[in-house]
Amino acid sequence: MYMEEFASYVQNVASKHNSRLININEKINSMQSLALIKNEKRNNLKIGLYFLISHNYKIVLKRNAKGNRKYQIVTEDKKLLCLRSTVHENDKKLKALFNGDHYKVTPAALFRLSIALSLTFEDAYDWYLAWGYDLSSDAYQCEEFAKLLRKYCIKSGHSLEVSDVHERLYQADLYSQIHHLGALYPRDRNKK
Numbered sequence: 001m002y003m004e005e006f007a008s009y010v011q012n013v014a015s016k017h018n019s020r021l022i023n024i025n026e027k028i029n030s031m032q033s034l035a036l037i038k039n040e041k042r043n044n045l046k047i048g049l050y051f052l053i054s055h056n057y058k059i060v061l062k063r064n065a066k067g068n069r070k071y072q073i074v075t076e077d078k079k080l081l082c083l084r085s086t087v088h089e090n091d092k093k094l095k096a097l098f099n100g101d102h103y104k105v106t107p108a109a110l111f112r113l114s115i116a117l118s119l120t121f122e123d124a125y126d127w128y129l130a131w132g133y134d135l136s137s138d139a140y141q142c143e144e145f146a147k148l149l150r151k152y153c154i155k156s157g158h159s160l161e162v163s164d165v166h167e168r169l170y171q172a173d174l175y176s177q178i179h180h181l182g183a184l185y186p187r188d189r190n191k192k
Helices: 002-015 017-030 032-037 043-054 075-085 092-099 107-116 121-130 140-152 162-178
Strands: 059-063 069-073
Touching (some): 002 017, 002 121, 017 032, 017 043, 017 121, 032 043, 043 059, 043 069, 043 121, 069 075, 069 092, 075 107, 107 121, 107 140, 121 140, 140 162
Antiparallel strands (some): 059 069
């Protein structure tokens, strides 16, 4: 029975995806604090940057030698995000998430950042989908990450302390290892 209820829940979240994206774009177009990403065409970047800015992370826009837009998280905020998510600050996945570099962004990296940013399941679902991971599909990896996100994402309006983020990542990592999803928490920190 639980699996049927869970599948129904995920399908309900999926059915409201477009309306949430419209809401996000309306906020981006109307709020001065989000003006930096107003003209961003890459939806996967726009959503990630929206979540960062919405959670009070400071972002700056730079242009590389070719004139392409490059976003950077202000150093202090990047260190905080890396501390919370356990993603190393020089990790190529982190650069790809916010610059669209040609690196594969894994579901595990998205999971860690979703928990670190205290995203709701709905927000995490939208971010995963923007990166090509449909959590409503019946693909094993997508189903398992949907279960983890449902269990460890927060309710709207709450924010997690760093210790709570790490505890959630540690617990999710135990599940992840059993279900062959890859590491969700660094091995050196897994020794409790």
